[in-house]
Amino acid sequence: MYPRDFADKAHLEGRAIVPQGDEFVIVAHAEAVAAANDPGRFSSRVSAHLQIPNGLDGKAHAEARALVDSYLAPGRVETFVPQFHAAADQVVGDALSDGAVTDIGALARLYAVVAMQGWLQWPEHLTQRLLDWIQDNDRARVSGDRQWTKRVAEEFDAIIRIAVAEAPVGSETHLLATGHGLSHEEVVSILRNWTAGDLGSMARCIEVIAVAFANAPELQDRVRVILKPGEHGGQREFEAIADEILRIDNPFVSNRRVTTCPVDIGQTHIPQGTRVHIHWTGANRDPKVFEGFDPQGHAKDNLVWGTGPHCCPGKALSMAELRAFWTEALARCEVVAVNEAGAKLEGVRSANGGWERSPARLVRRKTGGE
Numbered sequence: 001m002y003p004r005d006f007a008d009k010a011h012l013e014g015r016a017i018v019p020q021g022d023e024f025v026i027v028a029h030a031e032a033v034a035a036a037n038d039p040g041r042f043s044s045r046v047s048a049h050l051q052i053p054n055g056l057d058g059k060a061h062a063e064a065r066a067l068v069d070s071y072l073a074p075g076r077v078e079t080f081v082p083q084f085h086a087a088a089d090q091v092v093g094d095a096l097s098d099g100a101v102t103d104i105g106a107l108a109r110l111y112a113v114v115a116m117q118g119w120l121q122w123p124e125h126l127t128q129r130l131l132d133w134i135q136d137n138d139r140a141r142v143s144g145d146r147q148w149t150k151r152v153a154e155e156f157d158a159i160i161r162i163a164v165a166e167a168p169v170g171s172e173t174h175l176l177a178t179g180h181g182l183s184h185e186e187v188v189s190i191l192r193n194w195t196a197g198d199l200g201s202m203a204r205c206i207e208v209i210a211v212a213f214a215n216a217p218e219l220q221d222r223v224r225v226i227l228k229p230g231e232h233g234g235q236r237e238f239e240a241i242a243d244e245i246l247r248i249d250n251p252f253v254s255n256r257r258v259t260t261c262p263v264d265i266g267q268t269h270i271p272q273g274t275r276v277h278i279h280w281t282g283a284n285r286d287p288k289v290f291e292g293f294d295p296q297g298h299a300k301d302n303l304v305w306g307t308g309p310h311c312c313p314g315k316a317l318s319m320a321e322l323r324a325f326w327t328e329a330l331a332r333c334e335v336v337a338v339n340e341a342g343a344k345l346e347g348v349r350s351a352n353g354g355w356e357r358s359p360a361r362l363v364r365r366k367t368g369g370e
Helices: 003-012 029-036 058-071 074-078 081-098 104-120 124-143 146-165 172-178 184-215 217-226 234-248 315-332
Strands: 017-020 023-026 254-259 263-265 268-270 275-279 333-336 355-357 361-364
Touching: 003 275, 017 268, 023 029, 029 263, 029 275, 058 184, 074 315, 081 104, 081 315, 081 361, 104 124, 104 172, 104 184, 104 315, 104 355, 104 361, 124 146, 124 184, 146 172, 146 184, 172 184, 184 217, 184 234, 184 315, 184 333, 184 355, 217 234, 217 315, 234 315, 315 333
Parallel strands: 023 275
Antiparallel strands: 017 023, 254 275, 263 268, 333 361
C-alpha cells in the first residue's frame, strides 16, 4: 500500500498507531511529535551500521549535529545558489530542446545529481553512476531483498570513496574529510547521510510540486511571479507554499526509532526494544490538525522536515535547490496535467512516497515573439 493510502486508511479508521508484525507505525500528528521529541525513550540507534548523525543519541548526536549544521547553515548554503541555478538552467534548457518534457522524474533526478555535484564538487564522471544508483536504490528499498539493499549501500560507499579521493582542495568534501580529525568511515557516513537520501528525495519533491502546479495553474502562476528576480519576500512565500505542497504529499515517508523501555503512547503500549516508525506522511495528513491548503496556517504544525533533535538539518539546502529549479523551470515552461492531445495524464504512485511516474509534463512557454 502506498504511504498516503496507508496513512489515510489509518486516519479513516481512527487509528493513531498501527501495529505491523512486531513493529509499530505512528501515523497521528500528536503521537509523532511526542515520539520525535523523546529521544530518551525513542532511540535513534536503530541500525547496526555507522550512521552520523541520524543513528546517534545524546551527547554524541549533539556533537555530530553541530558539525553537520555548520556545513548546512543557511548563510553557507547561499554561497552555492548560483551553482544551483546554473544546474537548473543546464538541465531544463537541454530537456526542453524538443519543446516538452514528459518524464519529469528523469529530469528531476538529473538536476538533483548535478546540483549536488556543484555543491560538493564531485567529479562529472560520476554523474551517470549516481543516476543509476538512485533508481537502483529506490527499487531495492521496496523489494525487501536485504542482499540487494546491501549491494546498493556498498555501491554508494564506493562512489563516496572516489569523490573523497578526487575532491578539489577547499571543496566542501575536502574540508569535511581533512578538517575535523574524522576517520574515513565517519566521513563516508556523513557524506552518505547528506547525499544518499537527498538525491532521491529531491527528485521526488520536484515531481510532487510539479503535480501540484499542474493541477492548480493559479498557484503555478503565483509562484512564477514571486520567483522573479527582485521580488521582495518571494523566497519566504515560495518556501511556505512548497512546504504545504510537500506536507499534503510528503516524499519523506518515515524514520525509525527503537524503544529503550516500555512506553505507553496514545492508547498503545509498546514493549522495550520495539522498532517504531514515525510516519511523517501520516502525521502530515492528520485530519485532526490539517484541513485544506493553508501554507501560513499550517506552518507551525508542518512536519515535512521532522521535529525534535533529529529534525532534518538540510532544509536550507533543499529549499535553495528547489527554489533554483523552479525559478529556472517556470521562466521557461508551463506545467500541465494533459498530454499533447489534451487528455488528462494518469500517474503511478511510488511505494517510496511521491510518484513513480508523475501525471504532469513541462511544455515550453510561448513568448510574445512566438
